Amino acid sequence: xxxxxxxxxxRAETRxxxxxxxxxxxxxxxxxxxxxFWGGRGATFKxxxxxxxxxxCRDKGYTVPAWPKAYGGAGLNAAEAKILREEMxxxxxxxxLSSFGIWMLGPALLHFGTEGQKQRFLNxxxxxxxxxxxxYSEPGSGSDLVSMQTxxxxxxxxxxxxGQKIWTSYADKADWIFCLVRTDKxxxxxxxxxxxxxxxxxxxxxxxxxxxSGNSPFCETFFDDVSVPKSYGExxxxxxxxxxxGWDVAKYLLxxxxxxxxxxxxxxxxxxxxxxxxxxxxxxxxxLRAELAMFDVDALAYTCMGEKxxxxxxxxxAHPAQPNxxxxxxxxxxxxxxxxxxxxGGSRSLEWDSEETGGGKPSRNWLRTKANSIEGGTSEVMLxxxxxxxxxxxxx
Amino acid sequence: xxxxHDEDQAMLAETASQFMxxxxxxxxxxxxxxxxxxxxxFGHELWKQMAELGFTGILVGEEDGxxxxxxxxxxxxxxxxxxxxxxxxxxxxxxxxxTALSEASADLRARYLPGLISGDSVFAVAIDExxxxxPERVACKAEKSGNGFKLSGKKDFVIHGASADxxxxxxxxxxxxxDADGITLFAVPRDAAGMSHDAVRLVDSSMATHTxxxxxxxxxxxxxxxxxxxxAVLNKLxxxxxxxxxxEGVGVARGAMDMTIDYLKQRKQxxxxxxxxxxxxxRAAHLYSEVEIARAAVIKxxxxxxxxxxxxxLMASVAKAKVAKAAGLAVREGVQMHGGIGMTDEYDxxxxxxxxxxxxxxxxxxYYHANRVAELSGY
Numbered sequence: 001x002x003x004x005x006x007x008x009x010x011r012a013e014t015r016x017x018x019x020x021x022x023x024x025x026x027x028x029x030x031x032x033x034x035x036x037f038w039g040g041r042g043a044t045f046k047x048x049x050x051x052x053x054x055x056x057c058r059d060k061g062y063t064v065p066a067w068p069k070a071y072g073g074a075g076l077n078a079a080e081a082k083i084l085r086e087e088m089x090x091x092x093x094x095x096x097l098s099s100f101g102i103w104m105l106g107p108a109l110l111h112f113g114t115e116g117q118k119q120r121f122l123n124x125x126x127x128x129x130x131x132x133x134x135x136y137s138e139p140g141s142g143s144d145l146v147s148m149q150t151x152x153x154x155x156x157x158x159x160x161x162x163g164q165k166i167w168t169s170y171a172d173k174a175d176w177i178f179c180l181v182r183t184d185k186x187x188x189x190x191x192x193x194x195x196x197x198x199x200x201x202x203x204x205x206x207x208x209x210x211x212x213s214g215n216s217p218f219c220e221t222f223f224d225d226v227s228v229p230k231s232y233g234e235x236x237x238x239x240x241x242x243x244x245x246g247w248d249v250a251k252y253l254l255x256x257x258x259x260x261x262x263x264x265x266x267x268x269x270x271x272x273x274x275x276x277x278x279x280x281x282x283x284x285x286x287x288l289r290a291e292l293a294m295f296d297v298d299a300l301a302y303t304c305m306g307e308k309x310x311x312x313x314x315x316x317x318a319h320p321a322q323p324n325x326x327x328x329x330x331x332x333x334x335x336x337x338x339x340x341x342x343x344x345g346g347s348r349s350l351e352w353d354s355e356e357t358g359g360g361k362p363s364r365n366w367l368r369t370k371a372n373s374i375e376g377g378t379s380e381v382m383l384x385x386x387x388x389x390x391x392x393x394x395x396x
Numbered sequence: 397x398x399x400x401h402d403e404d405q406a407m408l409a410e411t412a413s414q415f416m417x418x419x420x421x422x423x424x425x426x427x428x429x430x431x432x433x434x435x436x437x438f439g440h441e442l443w444k445q446m447a448e449l450g451f452t453g454i455l456v457g458e459e460d461g462x463x464x465x466x467x468x469x470x471x472x473x474x475x476x477x478x479x480x481x482x483x484x485x486x487x488x489x490x491x492x493x494x495t496a497l498s499e500a501s502a503d504l505r506a507r508y509l510p511g512l513i514s515g516d517s518v519f520a521v522a523i524d525e526x527x528x529x530x531p532e533r534v535a536c537k538a539e540k541s542g543n544g545f546k547l548s549g550k551k552d553f554v555i556h557g558a559s560a561d562x563x564x565x566x567x568x569x570x571x572x573x574x575d576a577d578g579i580t581l582f583a584v585p586r587d588a589a590g591m592s593h594d595a596v597r598l599v600d601s602s603m604a605t606h607t608x609x610x611x612x613x614x615x616x617x618x619x620x621x622x623x624x625x626x627x628a629v630l631n632k633l634x635x636x637x638x639x640x641x642x643x644e645g646v647g648v649a650r651g652a653m654d655m656t657i658d659y660l661k662q663r664k665q666x667x668x669x670x671x672x673x674x675x676x677x678x679r680a681a682h683l684y685s686e687v688e689i690a691r692a693a694v695i696k697x698x699x700x701x702x703x704x705x706x707x708x709x710l711m712a713s714v715a716k717a718k719v720a721k722a723a724g725l726a727v728r729e730g731v732q733m734h735g736g737i738g739m740t741d742e743y744d745x746x747x748x749x750x751x752x753x754x755x756x757x758x759x760x761x762x763y764y765h766a767n768r769v770a771e772l773s774g775y
Binding site: 311 | 398399400657660661668669671672674677678680681682684685686688689690692693695696710711714715717718721762765766767769770773774775
C-alpha cells in the first residue's frame with residue numbers, strides 16, 4: 001500500500017523515535033494491572049523503564065497523540081495517529097499511560113468543555129497528574145441509568161451532593177470524579193448535571209467490591225453532604241456542558257465507552273486462538289477443535305468488522321448507532337473466547353492462586369469477561385438500541 | 397485500503413443494484429424460468445444484458461477485451477445477484493472460468509473470452525467428485541495419448557454443466573488421488589465426444605449435472621496452465637469462487653433480512669405489530685450484527701485477493717464460513733418470523749432459504765471452511 005511522502009517520512013521518524021525512547025522492558029505484553037501506569041497524585045512507577053517511557057511520551061505529547069498540542073497532546077491527524085499505533089504495535093510497545101481521563105472525560109471535554117476546562121483538566125490528564133473515575137451507575141439504576149437519584153441541592157455558587165454510586169472503577173485510587181448528579185427532580189432527562197469534583201472532598205467515601213474473580217476493580221462510592229463548587233475559576237465551571245443537560249454528555253460518553261469495550265481497532269493478533277490453544281493443550285479434543293475453529297471464523301470476521309467500522313467512522317459513513325452493534329458482538333465474542341480457553345486449559349486453568357497460572361489468571365480473567373456484556377450497557381440494551389435506531393422497529 | 401467502496405465502486409453498485417432489481421427480479425427471472433421448467437435454469441437474454449453492461453468480462457484483463465476490474469467489483473455484482481436471487485451463469489463463467497482462463501494460453505483466451513464478454517457463451521467448472529466438496533482429492537484421470545490426453549472419470553455438482561459451451565475440468569495427470577501435485581486443468585468444449593451429462597434440478601431451481609467423461613479425446617491445446625502444475629491454478633480459481641460465492645451469500649442474507657424486517661413492521665397479531673415484541677426485536681438485531689460482520693469479512697477477503705496478499709486464502713475461507721453461518725441464520729429466522737406464510741410457495745422468503753442452501757454447499761460449506769481455517773492457522 002502506498003503512503004504519501006509526508007506520511008512515509010512521519011513513519012520513519014516515528015519508528016526512529018520509538019527505537020530511541022521505548023525501553024526493551026516496555027516492549028513486553030502487559031501481564032497484569034501492575035504493568036499498567038495509571039498516573040495520579042499518588043502514582044508510583046513499577047520500574048525505571050516504566051518511568052522513562054512515560055516521561056518520554058508525556059514530553060512528546062504521545063500519552064494522548066491525537067489531542068491538540070495546547071492540551072498536552074501531539075496534535076496528530078487521524079492518519080498520523082494510525083501510523084503511531086501501528087508502529088507501537090509493531091514493537092509491542094505498552095501504552096505509556098492508561099486512564100479514564102484519556103478514554104472518557106477527555107473526549108467529553110474536547111466536545112463539550114470550555115477553553116478554561118480544556119486548558120486545566122486536559123493538560124492534567126495528558127501529563128498523568130490527575131487520575132479520574134466515573135460516577136454513573138447507582139444501586140437502583142443500572143441499565144435504566146436515567147432513573148438515578150444522587151441529588152445535588154442548589155446552594156447558590158455550589159451544590160450539596162448526597163447519594164450513592166456503584167461500579168465506580170478504581171474509585172479508591174482516583175483523585176477526581178466525573179459524576180452524574182440529579183439537579184432537577186421533575187425532569188427525568190433534562191434534570192441531570194455532569195459534575196467534576198475532588199474525591200478528597202469531605203463526605204466522599206469508597207468501599208471496594210469483591211467480585212467473583214476475587215479482584216476488586218470497582219467500588220461503591222458514597223456522597224454525604226459533599227460540597228461541589230459551580231466554578232473552579234475563570235471559564236472553568238465545575239460541570240461539563242450545561243446545568244441540567246448532563247444526559248447529553250453522558251450519552252455521548254456512553255458511545256465512546258461502547259467503542260472502547262467493543263475493542264474496535266483492537267489488534268488482530270489476539271483474534272484467532274485455536275493455534276495457541278493447541279500449543280498449550282498439546283492435543284485438542286476433536287469437538288473442542290471444531291468449536292475453536294468456528295470461534296476463530298467469527299473472531300477473524302469480527303476483526304474485519306472492527307477495521308471497517310474504524311474506516312467508516314473516519315469519513316462519517318458509520319451508522320451513529322453502530323458502536324452498539326460492535327459492543328454487543330465484541331463482548332459476546334470475548335466471553336466465548338474465555339470459555340474456550342478454560343476448556344482448552346483443563347484442570348490447570350482452574351487453579352486459583354498457583355504460581356504457574358500467575359495467580360489464577362485464566363480463571364480470574366474468564367470470570368471477569370462475564371461483566372463485558374453487562375458494563376457500559378448490557379447486551380440486551382444494545383439489542384434494544386439496534387432494533388430501534390438501526391432497524392427502525394416499531395415501539396422499540 | 398479502507399474497507400468500504402470508493403466512488404467508482406459505489407457507482408457500479410448503484411448500476412448493478414438498479415439493473416438487478418429491475419431486470420433480475422424474482423418474478424421476472426427465478427420464478428419465470430422455474431415455472432417454465434427451463435432446462436438452463438436461467439435466461440440467456442439477461443446474460444446478454446449483463447454483457448452489455450460489461451459485467452460478464454468484469455474480471456477479464458483489458459488486453460483481452462474485458463474491464464480488468466477486481467474481486468471487489470465482481471462482488472458488487474454478485475451481492476445484487478444474491479439479493480434478487482437472480483439466476484445467471486455469472487459466478488461460474490465470469491468468476492471461476494474467467495479466473496482459470498486468466499492463466500491460460502493466448503490461443504485459449506482468444507478462443508473463449510470473446511464469447512464470455514459478448515454474453516454468447518456460458519462456462520462451467522467441474523471440480524467436485526462425490527456429494528461433498530473435497531478438491532484435495534482428484535481421481536478423474538487424463539492420460540497422455542499422442543499429442544493430447546484421454547479424459548476419464550466422473551464429476552458432480554457441475555453447475556450449468558449442460559448449458560456450458562466449455563467446462564473447466566480438474567483431472568489427474570500423475571500421482572495418486574490425494575496428491576497435491578499431478579493435477580492438470582483442461583478446457584473441455586461442449587461438443588467433446590465421450591462427455592455426457594445427467595442433468596438434475598436442484599432445490600433452488602438451478603441446474604447442475606453429474607458429468608461423465610468416457611475416454612474424451614482432448615488436444616494438448618486444451619490444457620490450462622502447466623501439465624501436472626494445475627493445483628496452483630485450481631487454488632486460484634477456488635479462492636476467487638469462494639469469495640464470489642460469499643459475496644452472493646451476503647446478498648442473499650441481506651435480501652432475506654430486509655424482507656423479514658419489513659414484515660415485522662407490517663404484520664399484526666394480538667392487536668400489535670409483531671415488530672413491537674422484544675423477543676423478535678432481539679433476534680432481528682442479532683441477525684443484523686451477524687450479517688454486518690459477514691459483509692465486512694467478504695470485503696476484506698476481496699481486497700486481499702485483489703492485492704495478491706498471502707492472507708487472501710485464509711480470509712477467503714473465513715468469509716465463506718462466516719457468510720454460510722450468517723446467511724443460514726437469515727433465512728431460518730426469515731421463514732420462522734414470517735410464520736405460516738413463510739412456508740408457502742407464494743411468498744419469496746422460502747426461495748431465499750433454498751438458494752442459501754445450494755450456495756452454502758457450493759465450493760465448501762461452513763464446516764469445510766472452518767476446518768480449513770484451523771488447518772491454515774496451524775491446528
